[in-house]
Amino acid sequence: MIKWLISLMMACSQTLALSACNPEDSPKKTENIVPELKPESNPVPSPEPTSDNGMFDLSEGENGNPPTLLLSSGYEMPIIGLGTYSLHDDVCVNAILAAVKLGYRKFDTASYYGNEEEVGKAIRTCGVLREELFVCTKLYPNQFADAEKAIEESLCKLNIGYVDLMLLHHPGAHDVEAYKAMERAVKNGKIRSIGVSNYYIKEMTDFLPKVNIKPTLVQNEIHPYYQEKEVVKFMHENGIAIEGWYPLGGRGYTAAMLGNETIGQIAKAHGKSPAQIILRWDLQNGIVIIPGSSNPDHQRENISLFDFELSSEEMAQIAALDRNEKHDWY
Numbered sequence: 296m297i298k299w300l301i302s303l304m305m306a307c308s309q310t311l312a313l314s315a316c317n318p319e320d321s322p323k324k325t326e327n328i329v330p331e332l333k334p335e336s337n338p339v340p341s342p343e344p345t346s347d348n349g350m351f352d353l354s355e356g357e358n359g360n361p362p363t364l365l366l367s368s369g370y371e372m373p374i375i376g377l378g379t380y381s382l383h384d385d386v387c388v389n390a391i392l393a394a395v396k397l398g399y400r401k402f403d404t405a406s407y408y409g410n411e412e413e414v415g416k417a418i419r420t421c422g423v424l425r426e427e428l429f430v431c432t433k434l435y436p437n438q439f440a441d442a443e444k445a446i447e448e449s450l451c452k453l454n455i456g457y458v459d460l461m462l463l464h465h466p467g468a469h470d471v472e473a474y475k476a477m478e479r480a481v482k483n484g485k486i487r488s489i490g491v492s493n494y495y496i497k498e499m500t501d502f503l504p505k506v507n508i509k510p511t512l513v514q515n516e517i518h519p520y521y522q523e524k525e526v527v528k529f530m531h532e533n534g535i536a537i538e539g540w541y542p543l544g545g546r547g548y549t550a551a552m553l554g555n556e557t558i559g560q561i562a563k564a565h566g567k568s569p570a571q572i573i574l575r576w577d578l579q580n581g582i583v584i585i586p587g588s589s590n591p592d593h594q595r596e597n598i599s600l601f602d603f604e605l606s607s608e609e610m611a612q613i614a615a616l617d618r619n620e621k622h623d624w625y
């Protein structure tokens with residue numbers, strides 16, 4: 296009886312804690328049901344992603360229904376997602392709701408973006424089962440010293456039960472301790488997969504021997520002017536999925552990138568937009584993409600990459616555009 300009372304009190308306090316962290320956005324009857332956390336419920340990790348040398352089987356994809364990649368954690372992840380950097384308030388919620396209707400199931404946010412609450416609200420209200428959606432968030436370096444608290448804050452703001460993927464946003468002081476806090480959260484069922492962002496070959500080589508769970512994914516700047524060919528090869532060889540941020544060059548640079556003559560010629564030959572050519576080039580290189588957009592027409596284009604293929608000559612022409620030109624400092 297006493298045991299029963301204690302577990303009842305614990306269950307009540309957990310429910311209160313969940314709603315107290317986000318009272319206005321706690322799930323309503325019409326919203327996606329927030330699954331209970333299930334410690335140790337993770338599937339048996341597979342040692343490596345099953346794709347061949349990190350390359351995707353794009354024949355499985357359809358416009359609006361991209362293939363998934365099997366992460367080394369044992370979970371599947373769509374190879375196209377929506378980036379949410381700089382999207383806030385209703386613009387963010389509506390962008391995600393529109394994207395879900397177009398077939399997006401993966402969303403990228405970060406505590407640094409200040410929009411985890413909006414992302415969580417959209418996930419809960421979009422009408423698609425939580426288990427069919429994939430949400431990535433990130434811990435910022437100024438949170439690494441107390442990562443356990445930061446993980447709880449993200450879970451609380453998102454309020455979607457568990458996080459599919461959590462990344463360290465950048466290398467920094469206490470990053471190994473922060474990663475170990477994420478490893479514990481994986482054991483507790485709060486996070487399903489973990490990884491890092493803005494880690495290159497040196498950073499990754501230093502980091503790997505210090506952690507117990509190999510990062511499932513690294514998210515780095517990648518676009519035709521900054522291709523990271525060696526980094527992509529290194530990650531693929533090590534069974535680490537690679538995802539490109541700023542796939543269209545990033546805000547402030549997209550006009551120049553989309554106006555590139557070579558890309559324009561290839562786009563014309565296929566009857567596609569320059570954005571579609573760049574994004575298809577990423578996929579044919581085994582790079583997961585998360586283009587950011589609040590415009591449903593652009594979102595539709597960006598998830599419609601499966602009714603054409605770039606030839607090896609066209610892939611080589613885009614490879615030749617690399618000029619080691621980073622569009623952000625990290």
Ligand SMILES: NC(=O)c1ccc[n+]([C@@H]2O[C@H](COP(=O)([O-])OP(=O)(O)OC[C@H]3O[C@@H](n4cnc5c(N)ncnc54)[C@H](OP(=O)(O)O)[C@@H]3O)[C@@H](O)[C@H]2O)c1
Binds near residue numbers: 464539543544586593
């Ligand atoms: N880990 C990191 O350090 C890091 C850093 C930066 C970004 N990220 C992540 O990567 C995501 C992508 O980066 P980003 O959003 O900054 O840059 P991006 O995807 O390279 O470019 C986004 C810009 O491109 C426009 N756009 C999107 N699709 C288009 C299309 N089909 N045709 C023409 N224009 C198009 C968007 O405008 P509209 O809204 O009008 O479509 C927006 O202005 C971010 O949202 C974020 O999730 C991660």
